Amino acid sequence: MTLLSDITSLEAVAALAETLPAADAGAINVATERQNSLTKPMGALGRLEELAIFMAGWQETDRPSIKRAQAVVFAGNHGVCAQGVNPFPQEVTAQMVANFEHGGAAINQLCRANGADLSVIAIDLDTPTNDITQGAAMSEAETLDAMCRGAEAVDADASVLVLGEMGIGNSTIAAALAMAAFGGDAKDWVGRGTGSDDAGVNRKVDAITRACAANSDASGLALLSAVGGREQAAICGAVLQARALRIPVILDGFICTAATTPLFAADPRFLDHCVVGHVSREPGHARLLDALNKQPVLSLDMALGEGSGAAVALGILRSALECHNGMATFAEAGVSDG
Numbered sequence: 001m002t003l004l005s006d007i008t009s010l011e012a013v014a015a016l017a018e019t020l021p022a023a024d025a026g027a028i029n030v031a032t033e034r035q036n037s038l039t040k041p042m043g044a045l046g047r048l049e050e051l052a053i054f055m056a057g058w059q060e061t062d063r064p065s066i067k068r069a070q071a072v073v074f075a076g077n078h079g080v081c082a083q084g085v086n087p088f089p090q091e092v093t094a095q096m097v098a099n100f101e102h103g104g105a106a107i108n109q110l111c112r113a114n115g116a117d118l119s120v121i122a123i124d125l126d127t128p129t130n131d132i133t134q135g136a137a138m139s140e141a142e143t144l145d146a147m148c149r150g151a152e153a154v155d156a157d158a159s160v161l162v163l164g165e166m167g168i169g170n171s172t173i174a175a176a177l178a179m180a181a182f183g184g185d186a187k188d189w190v191g192r193g194t195g196s197d198d199a200g201v202n203r204k205v206d207a208i209t210r211a212c213a214a215n216s217d218a219s220g221l222a223l224l225s226a227v228g229g230r231e232q233a234a235i236c237g238a239v240l241q242a243r244a245l246r247i248p249v250i251l252d253g254f255i256c257t258a259a260t261t262p263l264f265a266a267d268p269r270f271l272d273h274c275v276v277g278h279v280s281r282e283p284g285h286a287r288l289l290d291a292l293n294k295q296p297v298l299s300l301d302m303a304l305g306e307g308s309g310a311a312v313a314l315g316i317l318r319s320a321l322e323c324h325n326g327m328a329t330f331a332e333a334g335v336s337d338g
C-alpha cells in the first residue's frame with residue numbers, strides 16, 4: 001500500500017496537497033538554536049547549516065541523521081525520439097539500465113562513494129510514450145500507473161531519498177515540461193542533452209514548440225500526461241510517497257527537476273521536502289531552479305543524469321549532519337562566545 005494505491009484521478013492526487021505533512025517548526029527551532037551554539041562564528045557553515053536544519057524539520061528531530069540513504073533511478077522511453085531530437089539511439093536506455101544493474105555506470109560508483117543503496121526501475125521500455133508533438137504522451141491511467149511504480153519504490157526506512165532518471169530523448173521532455181509550466185521562449189529551455197549539434201538543438205526547439213501547442217489545454221498535474229513521460233511520472237510518485245513518510249528528497253539535474261514541475265504547478269508545497277543536488281550544465285536548469293525558487297547544493301558542470309549530481313550532494317548532506325551532531329557547543333568546549 002502506498003499513498004497513491006487507491007487514487008484513480010490526477011485531480012485526487014493534486015488534492016493531497018491539503019493533507020500531506022509539513023516540516024516540524026519545533027524541530028527546526030531547536031536545530032537552529034543548536035547551530036547557533038556550535039563552536040563557529042554564526043552562520044559560518046553557510047548552506048551546511050541550512051541543510052541540517054532542513055533535515056531536522058522533515059525528520060521531526062533536532063538531531064537528524066542518515067541511517068540509510070536510498071537512491072532510485074527510473075527509466076523510460078519517449079515517442080518524441082521520432083522527431084530526431086536525440087543523438088544516441090533509443091536502445092541506449094535499456095542498455096544503460098543493464099549497465100546500472102551490473103554496476104558499471106557513474107551512478108553505481110557515486111552511490112558507493114556517498115553511501116546510498118541503489119535500485120533501478122525500468123518502466124515499459126519496449127512501449128515508448130506517444131510523441132508529444134502529436135498530442136498527449138500518456139493517458140491519465142498510464143500516468144497514474146507510472147506514479148504508483150514510483151511510490152512503491154520508496155522504502156519506509158530510508159532517511160533520505162536520492163532520485164535520478166535515464167531515458168534517451170528526455171532532455172526534450174524536460175524542456176517541454178518547463179515551457180508548458182512556466183512559458184517563455186522554447187530556446188530558453190533547450191540544450192544539447194547528450195550532445196546534440198546545432199541542427200539537433202533546432203529540431204528540439206521545433207519539437208517542444210509544437211508539443212506545447214498540441215497540448216496547450218493541459219495544466220497542473222495533467223502536464224505529466226501531456227508532455228511528460230513514465231520516468232517523470234514515477235519521480236512525481238516517489239516524491240509524494242517520500243513526503244507522506246516525511247523522507248527528505250535530493251533531486252538530480254535538469255531532467256529530474258523538470259519531472260517535478262507538474263507537482264509544483266499543482267501546488268508549490270509539494271516540493272517543500274526536496275532539495276536540488278546540483279545545477280546541471282543544461283542551460284534550462286538554472287532558469288528552472290529560479291522558477292521553482294530552489295537553490296542547488298552543487299555546481300560541478302555535470303550533465304549526466306542517472307541521479308549522479310544528487311548522489312554527490314548526498315555527501316554534502318552527510319557532512320552537514322556530521323557537523324550538526326558532532327560539534328561541541330561554545331559552553332561544552334569552553335570557547336569564549338563573541
Ligand SMILES: O=C(O)c1ccc[n+]([C@@H]2O[C@H](COP(=O)([O-])O)[C@@H](O)[C@H]2O)c1
Pocket residue numbers: 085086087088165166167168169170171172192193194195196252253254255256280281282285302303304305306
Ligand atoms: O539531468 C541532466 O541535467 C541531464 C542533462 C543532459 C543529459 N541527461 C541524460 O541524458 C539523457 C537525455 O538526453 P537526450 O540528449 O537523449 O535528450 C537522459 O538519459 C538523461 O539522464 C541528463
Ligand SMILES: Cc1cc2nc[nH]c2cc1C
Pocket residue numbers: 088092096165166167194304305306
Ligand atoms: C551513455 C549514456 C549514459 C547516460 N546516463 C544517463 N543518460 C545517458 C545517456 C547516454 C547516451
